[in-house]
Amino acid sequence: MADAGRRFRWLPASDWLASYNREQAAGDTLAAIIVTILLVPQGLAYAMLAGMPPETGLYASILPLILYALFGTSRTLSVGPAALTSLITASAAGTLAQGDPQLFIQAAIGMGLLSGLFLVAMAILRLGWLTNLLSHPVITGFISGCAILIAASQLKHLLRIDASGEELVTLAQTLAQQLPQTHWLTLAISLIAIACLLIPKYLATPLKATRLPGWLVAFISKCGPILAVLVTTLLTVSLSLDSRGLAVVGAIPAGLPQFTLPGLGREHWQSLITPAALLALIGFVESISLAQALAAKRRQRVDANRELMGLGLANIGSGLSGAFAVTGSFSRTTVNYDAGARTPMAGLLTGIGIALVALFFTGWFHYLPLASLAAIIVVGILPLINLSELKHLWAFSRPDALAMAATLAGVLLINVQSGLLLGVVLSVALFLWRTSQPHVAELGRIPGTHHFRNMDRHSVELTEEVLSIRVDESLYFGNARTLEDRIYDEAQAHPQIQHVVLHCSGINHLDASAMESLESLNERLKNAGVTLNLSNVKGPVMDVLVKTDFPKVLTGRVYLSHYQAMEVLAPDSLQEQDPDA
Amino acid sequence: MADAGRRFRWLPASDWLASYNREQAAGDTLAAIIVTILLVPQGLAYAMLAGMPPETGLYASILPLILYALFGTSRTLSVGPAALTSLITASAAGTLAQGDPQLFIQAAIGMGLLSGLFLVAMAILRLGWLTNLLSHPVITGFISGCAILIAASQLKHLLRIDASGEELVTLAQTLAQQLPQTHWLTLAISLIAIACLLIPKYLATPLKATRLPGWLVAFISKCGPILAVLVTTLLTVSLSLDSRGLAVVGAIPAGLPQFTLPGLGREHWQSLITPAALLALIGFVESISLAQALAAKRRQRVDANRELMGLGLANIGSGLSGAFAVTGSFSRTTVNYDAGARTPMAGLLTGIGIALVALFFTGWFHYLPLASLAAIIVVGILPLINLSELKHLWAFSRPDALAMAATLAGVLLINVQSGLLLGVVLSVALFLWRTSQPHVAELGRIPGTHHFRNMDRHSVELTEEVLSIRVDESLYFGNARTLEDRIYDEAQAHPQIQHVVLHCSGINHLDASAMESLESLNERLKNAGVTLNLSNVKGPVMDVLVKTDFPKVLTGRVYLSHYQAMEVLAPDSLQEQDPDA
Known part of the structure; x- marks a missing residue:
């Protein structure tokens, strides 16, 4: 049957004709x-x-x-x-x-x-x-x-x-x-x-x-x-x-x-x-x-x-x-x-x-x-x-509302094809724009746990020597340079730090432009006397990293978990405040 | 000074002229x-x-x-x-x-x-x-x-x-x-x-x-x-x-x-x-x-x-x-x-x-x-x-190599502007294509831990009643329908399951198309007698979800962690094999 299915894959009618009955x-x-x-x-x-x-x-x-x-x-x-x-x-x-x-x-x-x-x-x-x-x-x-x-x-x-x-x-x-x-x-x-x-x-x-x-x-x-x-x-x-x-x-x-x-x-x-x-x-x-x-x-x-x-x-x-x-x-x-x-x-x-x-x-x-x-x-x-959808989208997501409004206006005021084309181009552009401005969080430890969370959303402990940053977006050409600058600026804003640990759980892909930016960030931080470390790198991303020279030039290390990174880079910060210690 | 900087922000020369000296x-x-x-x-x-x-x-x-x-x-x-x-x-x-x-x-x-x-x-x-x-x-x-x-x-x-x-x-x-x-x-x-x-x-x-x-x-x-x-x-x-x-x-x-x-x-x-x-x-x-x-x-x-x-x-x-x-x-x-x-x-x-x-x-x-x-x-x-970069890119990432080759060929064989335009359009198209085919992993529990990992990469325990799926990409219009189908097909392939838990740690954004697909997936699974649950939802994504009716229509629940979801949905699976029990 599987073989027959393969043979007639462009004639799906063979599937139902074989068992066709009077009731049908x-x-x-x-x-x-x-x-x-x-x-x-x-x-x-x-x-x-x-x-x-x-x-x-x-x-x-x-x-x-x-x-x-x-x-x-x-x-x-x-x-x-x-x-x-x-x-x-x-x-x-x-x-x-x-x-x-x-x-x-x-x-x-x-x-x-x-x-x-x-x-x-x-x-x-x-x-x-x-x-x-x-x-x-x-x-x-x-x-x-x-x-x-x-x-x-x-x-x-x-x-x-x-x-x-x-x-x-x-x-x-x-x-x-x-x-x-x-x-x-x-x-x-x-x-x-x-x-x-x-x-x-x-x-x-x-x-x-x-x-x-x-x-x-x-x-x-x-x-x-x-x-x-x-x-x-x-x-x-x-x-x-x-x-x-x-x-x-x-x-x-x-x-x-x-x-x-x-x-x-x-x-x-x-x-x-x-x-x-x-x-x-x-x-x-x-x-x-x-x-x-x-x-x-x-x-x-x-x-x-x-x-x-x-x-x-x-x-x-x-x-x-x-x-x-x-x-x-x-x-x-x-x-x-x-x-x-x-x-x-x-x-x-x-x-x-x-x-x-x-x-x-x-x-x-x-x-x-x-x-x-x-x-x-x-x-x-x-x-x-369905014009009420526009109001609904406006409350939920401005770029989506903008894409709908542009398509609607284009269809009504220019012509149907131009309206559709405008909508498609605008939604791609807005998607690129959104992924080019990713959410970046500075992390701290939830006291007494192995969990590190956004300091703006949770009550966490920070350490003096280590800056923990999580980027909630894949790194690709559209955001690589921007992120490089943001992380570097973040590091510059904390003159006392010695290490940056990049929490990579939100990074699903890396392309060549991102690798270039990571290498450049590593170099810029090195000139500033700060090491760059990675933690929580996903399997597919690690597969890509090991194909490059990056692990060799990296001034810091790649850690399995953020807690492990902190154990090595700032062990005091963990012991001092750990209620289990 | 901050005020002066603001006043003359389009004349940066005012920054250095003020302190100009003979040595400089x-x-x-x-x-x-x-x-x-x-x-x-x-x-x-x-x-x-x-x-x-x-x-x-x-x-x-x-x-x-x-x-x-x-x-x-x-x-x-x-x-x-x-x-x-x-x-x-x-x-x-x-x-x-x-x-x-x-x-x-x-x-x-x-x-x-x-x-x-x-x-x-x-x-x-x-x-x-x-x-x-x-x-x-x-x-x-x-x-x-x-x-x-x-x-x-x-x-x-x-x-x-x-x-x-x-x-x-x-x-x-x-x-x-x-x-x-x-x-x-x-x-x-x-x-x-x-x-x-x-x-x-x-x-x-x-x-x-x-x-x-x-x-x-x-x-x-x-x-x-x-x-x-x-x-x-x-x-x-x-x-x-x-x-x-x-x-x-x-x-x-x-x-x-x-x-x-x-x-x-x-x-x-x-x-x-x-x-x-x-x-x-x-x-x-x-x-x-x-x-x-x-x-x-x-x-x-x-x-x-x-x-x-x-x-x-x-x-x-x-x-x-x-x-x-x-x-x-x-x-x-x-x-x-x-x-x-x-x-x-x-x-x-x-x-x-x-x-x-x-x-x-x-x-x-x-x-x-x-x-x-x-x-x-x-x-x-x-x-x-730098033609050797092409070989280097080929080993590292085919889409990147393709974008470089197309730009190079366009510049050499058509003209410089067309080559550049071709490269930009192609890299955007390849990015959309890549994000439209995200990495989807079926998760199992690493025995005796609270960790759930990709079953293809780790030795994990699976449960009969619950299908755990992690999507390593933000959900947006480019992949929403594809993912909806993949998750639904995955659920269809396991006829004995009663619950699907979507592990959302890799999801950094949701747009309106993604919400539509989540609602549709929820509905399709409901018709098949399976509940849909979410776990490890990031803060910014949760902020978006609560703006919609989705939490109300969701057949299952939103859990803080995947382990919590399993405690509720398949407690036996945890107790049986937990070495601490």
Whole structure:
């Protein structure tokens, strides 16, 4: 089995297909039917958000789902079009196309393809750790900013006015200008759609108290999009509202996607590299967080590198289908699981279901109002706005709050990619800054014990001849010179001392710059007639030290414990005050 | 006094001027005379290296020295033209000017001015820690690469052939092509100059054994440049070698610099920003390292932020004088100190000395061969090539070796700025990578003690119910998710455990992403029926933890020591095997 697992490591489907049974098939089929019904309006809505033709929302929900079912590792994650990735696509393709609608579509397809290639490359090069660059505050700021932008951008569909803008200021200005042109019929339909979306949500709690089966409660509470689509479409058709100015989806070409490569020049591809890389990171973080949360509930395990491969292939499949980038969807994944999905077969069947819709049922969506799609997007996205986190972070950690605020401001005031990039660069810079200013404590002995603690926090005994210093940070190029100066200054401030003992329990690593600084500190202290000693050096750090000449040039010694160092360097101080003596 | 110090904190000269005495004046005057004599040929040589007219080498040695004497903090550092900063100037100005000689000069002046402004801004914003971004391996790789490039670029003057190229491959190709055109008379003068440069160096050791005063020995051992200038100029004049094809400095306009601003357009300034920032960092690192080494010998102290101000004003002064960037010079600083300089007055007097040369003695350098200047540069720069460090680093730390190799290769094969930037970016990326993969140890108890150590390194006792894990790294966004997974997987691998105790002695910080991961780990373990406990939490980390809800949701407890945790969670394991029981 282990051998088989190794052989098919890029085809995780072999794991669950071998033991697939009738019970699983029943659950998966029911889940697939429900998710398909939910996915159609979502796919159309996210295609609209991405600025793409409606049919691409369906295309993004066929091949990607099938590929993820075969190559992904999460058993019930529902992959497909999603709000954040659609927004990033619209923003980057809009920047590239500069108003050329044909180029826009090609750029959006290229973004999906390229981000898929990035994900596969990250899987092969085992670069899953790169997603760690997106810190929690940066992600929160990014999602909140995107949600605000998305909600604002959909107002034009809810009111049928003509407003656009890549950042909030322009968008708000054009919205304010156009507000008097509000189309009242569209607004009425928007409000009906919003009511259809919200009512099932509020029914969830009372329904849970009834005897209805869990999957049915889950479906009813999530069926708002379907209800909104049904009600508003029926109203439009029966009252011929489209002839009275209500914008509708219109004709969607029936059929399956044609496989083509996007028609982009070399310089177009080059300018898509950075946004596609950011899209890949964001899409993956969204997907893996969801997959891990699901796996934890069922004591399963998600392999980040295999997950990268699964999501990467899904995105390549979407790009080749002429559609846009996909990722894991929170709402559909919940429905999928609650409706009984137990294996990726549910995803595969959903893909086939959407293919059937694309082949035979596109006509049903001709009279679906765009306002309903906008309402689906807005109601779905608003709960993601989490500005109170900023206040919470401010109390907890200023650098984290700063990173979130910068990301949020960047997304709202510049554009989504710049905001994300700003957040990443700032959080790395703040991390470097923080590790460059480590906590340094002067230690004293807790009377009568072998313990040495920070003199500022504990009541301790100090000795005249020995200065005990603990550095609570690994030594590396970012802080080596600063620490060298601080320790040296500390020694200068105590002219009577003869020895410095550096308590190394907080030092997890040493790099070449740190070794250089330790050697320089040793030399500077030697010129001042003071020896340098080390204590409590960790195993991995000692392994590094013995590779160098440092132990030979060290004026003092390396002691196993701080107490041992004091026994040798200042034995009187221990005996005098030791109550056991 | 403390108050006065505070009032004049940007004019450190007030510190030493108040107690200036006759003895100091005598030492400073002698040092100034000697350094002036040494600085003239060096200034001309570094102007040639920077691609600037010879008089700018003098201009860079007047006002900058006077400003540094007033505002710098190092007492004997000799500021002025230097090899690395001249090379960076030549490279960046060459890239901008694209062959336009007038634009080249303006760009070089702009670089000096801009890097001075950066340094002053860094002083005001207290950004001295930014120089920590230049790790020791990156600096070593950068200096070695520059030294090789400089030496190769000077061959054209040593052989009087026509070769150029910003990177080593082009340079080597054109040199190889032009080699047959070697001008033999120039080569002969070059060899004579090199002999003049090397002989005094080798005399230093035997002279030290004599009774000659120290300053004279120091001067003789460093007087090679003066000897080379004297001998080759006299040969040129007496044999009219310039009429036989030997290139000489030619007419240098007499007089003091005119103060002007460089004539550059907005886009020129913009394209100089990055190289000027790198120039500022490199110049400052060179200067501060030297200043700190000097201060340590005399138990003095250098304040990085005030030093930034001093060097920044010196560079602004150089730019306003129509000259190029300056920094601390190792060779002249040694001579300055050995010749008796005790206060910055020596630097001030040197500046006045060079001003006198610029006013009255420029004619003396008309017949100075360019080959002699090239020889001064090459002999000065060759000892800086330190390729063996690469081998040394490889044995000690692969990431450090990689950073040095990348910097070296970038400098040699692309250009100096790109090489430096590559090194900085790579060392930050490698640091993030390393901290994203921390050392995690499973702990056991050393029998009969209160100590818990890594089971892979020590012979320890393990318990069935409790998993003890120590993480040797601060938790931050770069490793939070990875660690969460590793600890969870570790717990999954021991199905019989009921408690996880996280030994936190190596955790120096927690950021918001880490808190998120700890909460998620707590939740995941709870779903698996396992409690999460913490032990040995450091003070600063505990301060952060209590600000959050985490202690309330934690399924286990926070224990002061690991032993206490085991006493509560697995008391049997301690009693059974405790030899004292």
